[in-house]
Amino acid sequence: MISQAIEIENNKIGAAIQYFRETYQVSQSRLCKGLCSIATLSRIESGERDADSLLLETLLERLGKTPNQFELILTDSDYEAYQKREEIKHLIENKNLEEAGKLLAAYEKTAPSKGNVHKQFIVRSKALLNELQGGEVEVTLDLLMEAIAYTVPGFKTNKIREYYLSNSELNILIDIIERMILMGDNSRAKELIGQILDYLDKHNSMEKNNRLYPKVAILACKLYMQDKEYEKALDLCNKGLNSTKGSRKLDFLGDLYLMKAQTTEALQKQKKERKPQECTKLFLQAFYVFTFCDENEIAENIKKYLQEEYQWECIDWVI
Amino acid sequence: MGMYRLGDMIRMTRKSLSITQEQLCDGICSIETLSRIETGRQSPSRDTYELLMERMGRIRERAYSMLSVSDFKVLEKMKLFEDYIKLYDYHRAETVLNKIKKTLGNTVLDRQFILRAESIINYRLNRITVDKFLEGLQNAICLTIPEYGTISLSCWPLNINETRLLINISTAYAEKKEYDKGIYILEEVNNAMEQSYMDEQQRVDLQVIIINNLSKWYGLTGNYEKAIRISKDGVAICKKYKLGNVLPILLYNITWNMEQLIHKGVLPAVYKKECLKYLRQAYYIASAMQQPFTEQFIEKHVNTIYNNSFETFEIQ
Numbered sequence: 001m002i003s004q005a006i007e008i009e010n011n012k013i014g015a016a017i018q019y020f021r022e023t024y025q026v027s028q029s030r031l032c033k034g035l036c037s038i039a040t041l042s043r044i045e046s047g048e049r050d051a052d053s054l055l056l057e058t059l060l061e062r063l064g065k066t067p068n069q070f071e072l073i074l075t076d077s078d079y080e081a082y083q084k085r086e087e088i089k090h091l092i093e094n095k096n097l098e099e100a101g102k103l104l105a106a107y108e109k110t111a112p113s114k115g116n117v118h119k120q121f122i123v124r125s126k127a128l129l130n131e132l133q134g135g136e137v138e139v140t141l142d143l144l145m146e147a148i149a150y151t152v153p154g155f156k157t158n159k160i161r162e163y164y165l166s167n168s169e170l171n172i173l174i175d176i177i178e179r180m181i182l183m184g185d186n187s188r189a190k191e192l193i194g195q196i197l198d199y200l201d202k203h204n205s206m207e208k209n210n211r212l213y214p215k216v217a218i219l220a221c222k223l224y225m226q227d228k229e230y231e232k233a234l235d236l237c238n239k240g241l242n243s244t245k246g247s248r249k250l251d252f253l254g255d256l257y258l259m260k261a262q263t264t265e266a267l268q269k270q271k272k273e274r275k276p277q278e279c280t281k282l283f284l285q286a287f288y289v290f291t292f293c294d295e296n297e298i299a300e301n302i303k304k305y306l307q308e309e310y311q312w313e314c315i316d317w318v319i
Numbered sequence: 320m321g322m323y324r325l326g327d328m329i330r331m332t333r334k335s336l337s338i339t340q341e342q343l344c345d346g347i348c349s350i351e352t353l354s355r356i357e358t359g360r361q362s363p364s365r366d367t368y369e370l371l372m373e374r375m376g377r378i379r380e381r382a383y384s385m386l387s388v389s390d391f392k393v394l395e396k397m398k399l400f401e402d403y404i405k406l407y408d409y410h411r412a413e414t415v416l417n418k419i420k421k422t423l424g425n426t427v428l429d430r431q432f433i434l435r436a437e438s439i440i441n442y443r444l445n446r447i448t449v450d451k452f453l454e455g456l457q458n459a460i461c462l463t464i465p466e467y468g469t470i471s472l473s474c475w476p477l478n479i480n481e482t483r484l485l486i487n488i489s490t491a492y493a494e495k496k497e498y499d500k501g502i503y504i505l506e507e508v509n510n511a512m513e514q515s516y517m518d519e520q521q522r523v524d525l526q527v528i529i530i531n532n533l534s535k536w537y538g539l540t541g542n543y544e545k546a547i548r549i550s551k552d553g554v555a556i557c558k559k560y561k562l563g564n565v566l567p568i569l570l571y572n573i574t575w576n577m578e579q580l581i582h583k584g585v586l587p588a589v590y591k592k593e594c595l596k597y598l599r600q601a602y603y604i605a606s607a608m609q610q611p612f613t614e615q616f617i618e619k620h621v622n623t624i625y626n627n628s629f630e631t632f633e634i635q
Contacts, residue, residue: 250563288603
């Protein structure tokens, strides 16, 4: 049951997709690779066809757009599917595993679960569930690989720079890296992280990608620090911090400053030139961000460290 | 991602105006139909939808499009415009605005945007008086809320452009030193935010800005306790959503108002210690947020008021 109002709305979305695709000079085939056929994309762009919102969202995200600007008005069945997905995500987040599993199974049986984006959503949710239920890392990793392969079909053989990727696709890649690290497979993790950083650098004009940068930089930085490659780690901290400039959020800042403090300190030790003031300030920046975000354990550790290593006693806060 | 059902929008708008289903649908459709539409069991035809929304004072264009403007191609330029405004770079903003004007249509929403943008730029570049500025903004808001000024906005489902406009209007009053009027508008907008169908992230971003202005103006009108209370509400929002951009200034506002209370003898002098704690937090968060201007501002405040430097000072 689709009212005309909705048709008009989706027409605009189609035209928007076409406009941004042409602005960024992305071919239809590259944009829709793994998501839908070129014919379907053409019909969406010309407004002949109503696509479901998850597909529209993914297409827009691959173009680096926040669907927020487009405020989709949904048909009822589409809205129901959207609500179910949100609920599943919510249940997984809150570790309500039994309920999440049930709802996911029900979702799998519904009509919208046919498209690749939906299959990807389902399999990724399964991967997260498996992990939370204490399943093996290998299984989680396999499921995540399966999930990404739905929309990035040549994932194992091609470089990801061949693709345009949405936020959720990039997040699955980040999930994959985290599991590789858990399995001790640092070399594969590093290789994939390199690819993602490369991708984000290449597409840094797309605003959405800038928000992922710090998350990836933190992961990469941890790997480099383990291998004592401090110069590279520091460079990533700086790039990560640079990408958060002008942002409104405190997310990632604590980790970035803490790692910057640690790498700066390590490099100073290597070069035997101690600049305690520089390190103290970085540690304090990390401390105050963590404290405000109620990450008390890590904040307490920084405080102790500052007292012991730098005899810095002057730490207090109210809120 | 903002996603709404038509039914929800009708129901929310109707409730915000406190009218019954009966009053709304009279002559347009049956109560049963309206009730089915509101609960999402039936999609309204475009005619019905428009008529219902129009009866509730919503403008036609807005009714069937939730897009902020008719022409999405200028959306990016509009964002650029807002960014320059935030940076106080009005000349660049004007250049962008001129480009926007060439491609923009002539819908109510387009005209609303242009009117607001021109008013801001002309005022900030000293081409018009504050009264003209205010007049322009008020004309703009009347385009989508014709009853502006005679109705309460507290329950009005404001969209993002209307909210921005109202914040501008309140600022214009503040520039005229009519803080009470500015406060009155922002209190209404702040209430309306609670039930707006805006995206949550957008909503909290605007809310902290509103709260920051409110706390400033309550302070300037001598309502120090209220200013502190409302700043703390803002800080709580920042904490919940991990927002850092307005946080240092909110923490500073708390201190400034506490200092006034200490000065007046309402608070004992020992509270200076607490002020310094707030300031220290504000200082490091501003520097972590890479806001050098705020960082230096707070450092200077500590140096002059407390005769103390940040890197070394101890609590006395």
